[in-house]
Amino acid sequence: MDRHIKIIATLGPGTETYEAVKELVESGAKIFRLNFSHGGREFFAKMVEIIRRLEQETGLTLTVMQDLSGPKIRTCDVGLGAIEVNKGTEVLLGTPEKFEKTDEPFICLDIPELFEGVKVGDPVALSDGMIRFVVKKVEEEHLIRLEATNSGMCPPRKGITFPGTKTPLAPLTEKDKKDLATGMELGVDVVAMSFVQKPEDICNLRAEMIQYGRRIPIVAKLERTAALECLDDIIAEADGIMVARGDLGLELDLAELPVAQKRIINACNEAGKPVIVATQMLLSMVNSPMATRAETTDVANAILDGTDCVMLSEETAIGRYPGEAVRFMRKIAYQIEAFMFESGLTKTVGDREKEHPSTFLAHAAAMLAGKTDAKAIVCHSTSGATTRILSSRRPKQSIYALSTDPVVRHFTNLSWGVIPAEPLDVIEDHQERAEVFVRQCPDFKEGDIAIVTAGQPEKGKSVTQTNVVKLYEKLAKEVS
Structure with a gap:
């Protein structure tokens, strides 16, 4: 069984070599966080270069996420000491x-x-x-x-x-603007914005981004109670969400944090937006080769809650056992996902989302995959929207997300159960592209069934909503 949860590894002094990052990839990490609160341009450039090299060597889609510092408020030194x-x-x-x-x-x-x-x-x-x-x-x-x-x-x-109060400081600082310029130059795939309080904060970052000629996805980090008060609006504006439990745990009474995590994840699942759970997931593995029982259960429960990604911070940035941490997280995912599928505990998107025809077709494709015990779902999605809806259905099968747009491919990497792939763009017909992918992909064997979804543009148009769902069997003569 494929592991559907996505693991994000933060890179730092503990993982700054090609060999260390390669071990993280081989252990199961596909998304790499560059924390711009620490480190300089030279370090980040080196990390992006290593990730792109490994992408070429492995054929995997590896996503680089820039995490902006935001207005970290610190006391100043007046000479009194501690x-x-x-x-x-x-x-x-x-x-x-x-x-x-x-x-x-x-x-x-x-x-x-x-x-x-x-x-x-x-x-x-x-x-x-x-x-x-x-x-x-x-x-x-x-x-x-x-x-x-x-x-x-x-x-x-x-x-x-100042927990519970709205800070007058804008979440996009002058430092963030300079760091964003660096990230755009280095070619990061996703930007995470710290201390988001309202949807306009995301709009401001997007406007800042446009001057560099790139429009890449934005993940809103929820760390303020003010953000929870307009949660649905922030989810609608952002491309993805991070439950940043470090600062959010300072804003809330700690006893309220688990409920906040569940509510945020539920809202993201409902909206078909990827959601990340971060902070102290396997913190003891910074210095120990073994996690605690509580940490193991915490990771498992985040997956049960419906998160798309689980994130490692200090564990891989400065920890002594970065590879072990990723492998252990993957092992937890293997166990808990098997339990979810056996018990029928996978979540589904709400009925109100089924009103749009393309959404209904995505729902039907996931249901058809389950009924036919298909090998996988193959989704040709120009924008990635159908892929995310399929992911929110939490099918047992992996979802191969075909897109010719590298920005889309790198972002669909954040969605649960999704394997990004590049189709042959010499073929104009999107459905045929998907079928050729099944014929050529070594993951599909003779007799395997794939559920294919595609949006076939009308003549004169380049984009359309998903309008095809097909049950496709790989025949013997098609084995490459």
Whole structure:
């Protein structure tokens, strides 16, 4: 049985050689994340070159995803060093000029606009949520008094968040714009946007992208509660979604995070948009060759929830066992997918989506594949839309996604169960292209049945919706 879940591996110091990336590919990773919060242009150029080389050598579609930093908010250093706090300790949070007027414990934040709208009782999280505070008093403009709700050390230059509040900072920073230019020059396939709060944020990134003459898919990273309030609108505007559990876990009460994950995945499945679950999936494998039982169950449950991709971050970027982490994740997928198919637990897209004829045909193709026990579904989809609808049906069979557009092929790589492939474009008829692919592909043996879907353009038109579903058998004389 093919593994349908897609594994994303973050590249970093632990996987910066050709041999290391090759091991990740052989272990099952097909999508590679370049985290632009760390590393420079030289490193990213080297990684893209290695991935493209491996693409040529293996014949696989390997997708490069650029992950923009977004407005990571950090405290500044006023020379106090790390401040030790205990539960109940009061500290001041203010801009640098306020520090000169006090001798109390002080945390500096040099972004005045973040103080706007902060009120008594609001939570504040420091150092990736390790230290938590509550606003006790607004002393004056750009100066608030916090009370610690737990104990620990507060070093300078650490991330700080105001959970539940809308940040006035735009998610596309000047650094992101420069990084986007680098990504466009290097030829990345997908861009992930951090700290999306509303659909307009995605439109702004797309407008920025157009000046480079490329329009590639955008994955919206959901890390703010504000994004959850307009979830459907963001899903409609974005090409894909990432459940970024690191920062989202700071914004929400941690007990609320599993439900948020399920709701986001459900909405993406309903809309036929690929969804990624990220952060701490196999974190113990950074330093250990074995994952914990809780991590193993977490990965399995994300797959059961209906995610298209599971992502490794530190595990492959700086971990000691990157290949083992990918292989173990693949092993979990093998077990849980077999259980899903045996138990009939695979999800299906909602009835409201069946109203469009091409969507109904995709639904019929998935159902036909199940009833005939077909080898696979072969979908010729110019835009990739039908492929994504087929994927959302979660058929047992793999979906071969044929498209002559490399942007489409690299993005369909993010959808569950999809194997991107390039058809022979010398053949004009899309249905015939799909049938020739079955005849020539060594994955199909004599007597294998493929369900073929295609959209055959009318004369004078280059694009159409899917309008053909066909049961196609590979005959003996066709064996190449």
